[in-house]
Amino acid sequence: MTSKQVKPLSGAVRTSAGAVRPLAGVRITGGLLHHWQRRNGTATIPHTIEQLRAAGNVANLSRLLEQDPAPYRGRYPFLDTDLYKTLEGLAYELGDGRAGEPVREFFDEVVGLLERVQAGDGYLNSFFQDPAATKKPWEDLAWGHELYNLGHLIQAAVAAARRMGDERLLRVAERFADLVVERFADDGVCGHPEVEMALVELYRETGLRAYLDLAAAFVDRRGKGQLKHSIFPGDYFQDHLPFRELPSVTGHAVRMAYLAAGAADVYLETGDRSLFEALERLWDDMVATKLYVTGGLGSRHSDEAIGDRYELPSERAYTETCAAIAVMQWGWRMFLATGGAGYLDVFERVLYNAYAVGLSADGKAFFYDNPLQRRPDHEQRSGAEAGGEPLRRAWFTCPCCPPNIVRWMAQLGDYVAAERDGALLVASYAEGRIEGTELDLAVETAYPWDGDVRLTVERAPDGPYGLVLRVPGWARGATVTVNGRPHEADAAVTDGGGSRAAEPHDGWLTVERRWQAGDEVRLTLPMPVRAHGSHPYLDATRGAASLARGPLVYCVEQQDSPDAAVDDLVIGVPEIVNANIERRDDAVVLTLTAAAAPPPSSELYPELPLEEAPLETTVTAAFVPYFLWGNRGPEAMRVWVRTPDATNGKKAK
Numbered sequence: 001m002t003s004k005q006v007k008p009l010s011g012a013v014r015t016s017a018g019a020v021r022p023l024a025g026v027r028i029t030g031g032l033l034h035h036w037q038r039r040n041g042t043a044t045i046p047h048t049i050e051q052l053r054a055a056g057n058v059a060n061l062s063r064l065l066e067q068d069p070a071p072y073r074g075r076y077p078f079l080d081t082d083l084y085k086t087l088e089g090l091a092y093e094l095g096d097g098r099a100g101e102p103v104r105e106f107f108d109e110v111v112g113l114l115e116r117v118q119a120g121d122g123y124l125n126s127f128f129q130d131p132a133a134t135k136k137p138w139e140d141l142a143w144g145h146e147l148y149n150l151g152h153l154i155q156a157a158v159a160a161a162r163r164m165g166d167e168r169l170l171r172v173a174e175r176f177a178d179l180v181v182e183r184f185a186d187d188g189v190c191g192h193p194e195v196e197m198a199l200v201e202l203y204r205e206t207g208l209r210a211y212l213d214l215a216a217a218f219v220d221r222r223g224k225g226q227l228k229h230s231i232f233p234g235d236y237f238q239d240h241l242p243f244r245e246l247p248s249v250t251g252h253a254v255r256m257a258y259l260a261a262g263a264a265d266v267y268l269e270t271g272d273r274s275l276f277e278a279l280e281r282l283w284d285d286m287v288a289t290k291l292y293v294t295g296g297l298g299s300r301h302s303d304e305a306i307g308d309r310y311e312l313p314s315e316r317a318y319t320e321t322c323a324a325i326a327v328m329q330w331g332w333r334m335f336l337a338t339g340g341a342g343y344l345d346v347f348e349r350v351l352y353n354a355y356a357v358g359l360s361a362d363g364k365a366f367f368y369d370n371p372l373q374r375r376p377d378h379e380q381r382s383g384a385e386a387g388g389e390p391l392r393r394a395w396f397t398c399p400c401c402p403p404n405i406v407r408w409m410a411q412l413g414d415y416v417a418a419e420r421d422g423a424l425l426v427a428s429y430a431e432g433r434i435e436g437t438e439l440d441l442a443v444e445t446a447y448p449w450d451g452d453v454r455l456t457v458e459r460a461p462d463g464p465y466g467l468v469l470r471v472p473g474w475a476r477g478a479t480v481t482v483n484g485r486p487h488e489a490d491a492a493v494t495d496g497g498g499s500r501a502a503e504p505h506d507g508w509l510t511v512e513r514r515w516q517a518g519d520e521v522r523l524t525l526p527m528p529v530r531a532h533g534s535h536p537y538l539d540a541t542r543g544a545a546s547l548a549r550g551p552l553v554y555c556v557e558q559q560d561s562p563d564a565a566v567d568d569l570v571i572g573v574p575e576i577v578n579a580n581i582e583r584r585d586d587a588v589v590l591t592l593t594a595a596a597a598p599p600p601s602s603e604l605y606p607e608l609p610l611e612e613a614p615l616e617t618t619v620t621a622a623f624v625p626y627f628l629w630g631n632r633g634p635e636a637m638r639v640w641v642r643t644p645d646a647t648n649g650k651k652a653k
């Protein structure tokens, strides 16, 4: 290794190709995201630590310090990553002052174990370091997950260094990374992408170019059919075609999106346009043809694969929680690269739906896959293995998702705002304080439950400065006032404390002026209830409608449709857009009237009549945010409901 360059400031990231820079100085102090972060600290993290101990993840390390180590526990060679993801989350919690002594003790215990277990040459993996291991290090790159392990180690280490100023884990990660730089100088690539993102971050943290070069090499080397596996084909690993030649996102969903996020990081540092062109093409294609309305990615249980274009079945949706996180990581990097607000629309759709649904309301149970429909007679696959739990489960044999939820929940503040020269960009709205640029703001809002946002200037620079507010694609007719005056009134006064505000352009609304402490900006994002259909090629939901309000997708559970089976509800667009918006304790609920189709004939494929009788029964039903479903018992649920168009000609009265 060459000598180290100056380390960037805590949380700061240098980018050469990026349009905007991330901002680490955001504190969320109220509202839904705050509730989620508090629950993470009080419920999910203690539960996760307990499960990691019970499942043997900690013992897998500590046993290696014994003379005659007990056998490795668990089925998979990547169980160290569940510790790493948890450590990453804990680093945010500890660094941001949200965690107490038990969390610090666990953090210190595991870091101490990692320091002691790491081999003399830097290698670290409790599965392969087992004297009784059936495979040697680096022998099985397709399935060994060793670089995937390293990736999560690096991410935890960088988080600890930046947020806590604790570099112990960074030393461990660097030693392993240095070994990998040597070992993989000329060839080889991991079966599970992840390390690419991490190596770029390690480059940003240390300034050592070798890490960036290796990340770029891993992206470039993929796609040459070198990963051999007895079960999975090359496209599972995205190893059937070079990244730049992929026609569409494909293969294992989490692998694909982690790879793309890593490639985006490489682009942010190298400015390699050919990489960006591929990223943009793949992202656009994914959003247009392969993403569920919830933002979930992955249509097939088989191989946890993405599937074909428009192959988006509701009840068999896979949409692994980890894939949701990976899509957010990718989308955020595309936003950094371009400043494009559309990437944040997708980010938010994933955050509030496909990601949030993965965790129970009490924070102690998890979905691994996230279907958009549950049939009344649903049979739970692997229910017995998981103790027969019919909905979210306390833990998994392959527990990749729970600690991924933990680390992502802990860092939500990092995805609220960004900066570019002379301007602060507010990417999403959460109650809290935004610091770190020349303009400090206090934000008050109940977003995503309503679209009113009040931003108060607490500290301002001397000269003009831009405040750039994201206007989500669904927020038609958004308005902004500055100190109580609509922006049109202000537009006439551009000097001496006046302000200029532009119409939303490409999803951004810019107010540039000389700010003073106490200035107040009010943004109003209208949040009517929306009815969404689907592309005509999307057979699974053709003719059906889904309900949304703001960034939230809604669903109906049987508990909230007392007079009709959810499968018999028939709802027209007028009933949807005129739904009652009701604020309850923990959520905004939509209530509406619907028609109820009579029980269908028993024939699976009846011959269609020329014309059918109109539907006459009227019932009421309540829709809850999709992320809240499955917290009141295992009953039927639908995101997509029948519309009058989808009932073989039946029209609701």
Ligand SMILES: [Zn+2]
Residues within 6 Å of the ligand: 320, 321, 322, 323, 399, 400, 401, 402, 404
């Ligand atoms: Zn997962």
